[in-house]
Amino acid sequence: MAIRVIVFLTLFTGLCIADTKETGNLAFGAIAVQSTTYPQSGAQNAVDGNRNSIFSRQSCSATNAEKDPWWRADLLEVYKITRVSITNRGDGFAERINGAQIRIGSCLENNGNNNDLAATVESIPLGETQTFAFKPITGRYVNIFIPGRTEHLTLCEVEVFADNYTPSYTCVLTQRNLAIGARAVQSTTYQLTVAKNAIDGNKNSIFNLGSCSATNWDKDPWWRVDLLEVYEVTRVSITNRGDGFVERINGAQIRIGNSLENNGNNNELAATVASIPLGETRTFAFKPIKGRFVNIFIPGRNEHLTLCEVEVFAD
Ligand SMILES: [Ca+2]
Ligand SMILES: [Ca+2]
Known part of the structure; x- marks a missing residue:
């Protein structure tokens, strides 16, 4: 399954770059939050534009060890998202990311973890960046969610891409929570x-x-x-x-x-x-x-x- 995804991805991104105006990384500078925060491992570390995977360098986010941990990026506008890249921790505990779900949508029910399932992480080697491609999913929020077990959710970088820049303003106007960033x-x-x-x-x-x-x-x-x-x-x-x-x-x-x-x-x-x-x-x-x-x-x-x-x- 993982191999098939990667092959598909290689073909897909090749076409994508050639044929469309792809967005940059939408997660860079987005507002990130997570279920809890392990000391000095804020959610924002996963969208700081730095893939450094050595935990002590403070460019990785981490939750405490808890049941069903989650992390979420708010892109502030709605996009048709086609790819998400995750950089795993590089100095140990590679298996903690296994089974993480990428969920995308515009709802905050269950903190956004009930949004559409875009992909599930089987595993990511130590310190590597893996890209998950899927048919476009419309959404403003990108969640990484580990259901069903107690875990530290650790993310050294999350990058989010959409095929082209087509924010849906009507949706944003009706759904924007004005208190965020206030x-x-x-x-x-x-x-x-x-x-x-x-x-x-x-x-x-x-x-x-x-x-x-x-x-x-x-x-x-x-x-x-x-x-x-x-x-x-x-x-x-x-x-x-x-x-x-x-x-x-x-x-x-x-x-x-x-x-x-x-x-x-x-x-x-x-x-x-x-x-x-x-x-x-x-x-x-x-x-x-x-x-x-x-x-x-x-x-x-x-x-x-x-x-x-x-x-x-x-x-
Ligand atoms: Ca709160
Ligand atoms: Ca980072």
Whole structure:
């Protein structure tokens, strides 16, 4: 199977380069996230344009050893993707990549790991780069996902190519999460659970895995994202903590506007959260509200305001 893929690839890329205007590597400079981060092995290391495969050189991403680890690149636009190259670690543990799936699409259900299966990695020799070619798959997100076992997912470089530059703008306009790349602050910060964990593109809801924001036990705690420009916001999605304390989000208000009076918490009330089940994402839709700031605000009690992800859309 692997040999067949490689033969196909050789023919395919030959034709491809000759006949079409191929994109450059779309992953270079993309926004990368992963299920968890092993020390000094951030997701961005796999899209830094450097194939160095010696782990200590800090050009490889790695998750902790965990069940079903994943990594994702957000290309920011939708492309017809035809090839993905993966550079494996070169100084040991070559087998950790075995069975990794390449998944492509525009949905973030199950963190994008339910998108179309483009290819499965059988194995990649130590430090080598292997290219997987397939019929074009339309998508904005490229996931590398190891299902079914506990593993460190390590990627020294991931490169993504499409046949030609044909972003689908309608799709982008309806689906772009405005909170990605924005700035987040909160009333206070509980230990290391900074405000930006709620806009890191990762819906992981296990508190200790570092992708949730939390305030201290504040009176009237709040969290705010600055979208940097004014949008007509129509939807906000909130992912609740998944390992307990499900009720802490109850009564949270979504407020949107351009004022920073009372830290933005006096802006227009868009919706109030009755409750969100453990670890789940709920979307609140409303008539368009113009604003640059989106606040999540719990008035009237002392609480830890905990947010595993906040997504903001202007349809
Ligand atoms: Ca790299
Ligand atoms: Ca998060």
